[in-house]
Amino acid sequence: MHRRLVFEEPVSRAAIWSRRLALFGLTVVVLAVVIFRFGQPSVERLAPIAGAYVFVLLALLLSLAAFVRIWQDGHRGIGIAAFAFVLSLLLLLPLAYAGFQLATLPLISDVSTDIDEPPAFSRSRVALAARQGLVPPDVAPERRKAQRQGYPRALPIVLELPAEIAYDIARKASVNLGWRVLEGAAPGGRSGAGRLDAVAHSRVLRLVDDITIRIRPRADGSRIDIRSASRLGGFDFGANARRIAAFEEEVKLLVELR
Incomplete structure (x- = not known):
């Protein structure tokens, strides 16, 4: 064989x-x-x-x-x-x-729904401690215009509701999205505006972004402006615009559920 x-x-x-x-x-x-x-x-x-x-x-x-x-x-x-x-x-x-x-996408890491008068971040002791003493810097007007071209849907949220109710909705929307609300001030006082400051983290790398929300009364209701800024780098890969869009969707959902 x-x-x-x-x-x-x-x-x-x-x-x-x-x-x-x-x-x-x-x-x-x-x-x-x-x-x-x-x-x-x-x-x-x-x-x-x-x-x-x-x-x-x-x-x-x-x-x-x-x-x-x-x-x-x-x-x-x-x-x-x-x-x-x-x-x-x-x-x-x-x-x-x-x-x-x-x-x-535009080379920017700070997106605001109000490019002419963006909401200012709180400089209180609580807010500064949460941001490790950092305050997101102002963005040059020409870069804000580039933001408008790159993110045309990042617009103010106008509600036919009193500013006090809009403030409560904005706060609840922030919590529902998993943001850590640092502090808030209800509408009233000399300016009549309310505000919220919060911190959010990206899902994968847990990058930190700072958020401030401004609520202003209007004759026919209220206006909500939101600003989201990344702490790391000069380009956010669209993260802040997506966060603003998610906030707008959550606000609209809460309004419909009232």
Whole structure:
């Protein structure tokens, strides 16, 4: 009886290393995000996340190289390379989306529904302590105009309700959205305006954004203006405009439920 020897083609080393790098990149990204979430946000602490994506990009390039070698030399490992390729693409999708936003949205990290007279942030002891002594700086008028072009729907909320009721609705909307309300002042006094100051966090990285809301009485009701500013960086990837839109939707929902 004769044995028949079967020689199998070797597994592509590029495919093996592409999978290793993709899994390593995934691990580092997850760990870096977790560490960032539970620390003090800063641009420097984003470096490990950026470094992790170097491995992800290398994994993508190696998977492409593996496809070429497998096609040319008949090596095995197409499934391994495909896994690394898909995983790398999935990890790179957030970066691609961020790049698209950077190219299409205005370079701003402070959005207000009133670009001519934006609501001012409170400088009380409570508010300053919550913001670690920081007060979001004023934004140049030309950048506010760019905001209007980039976020045309960030407009004042006009209600056919008294300012006192609008204040209660604005406060409840802030709480419903998960914001931490720092302090508030009901409409009245010399100016007749009310205000709320709050703090919000992004979902993934827990980046901190500061919010101030102004409620003014009108002859036919009230007007609510909201301003949301990011503490980190000069570009917010549209986060503040989305937060303002979510606040407007919540206010309208609460008005309908009255």
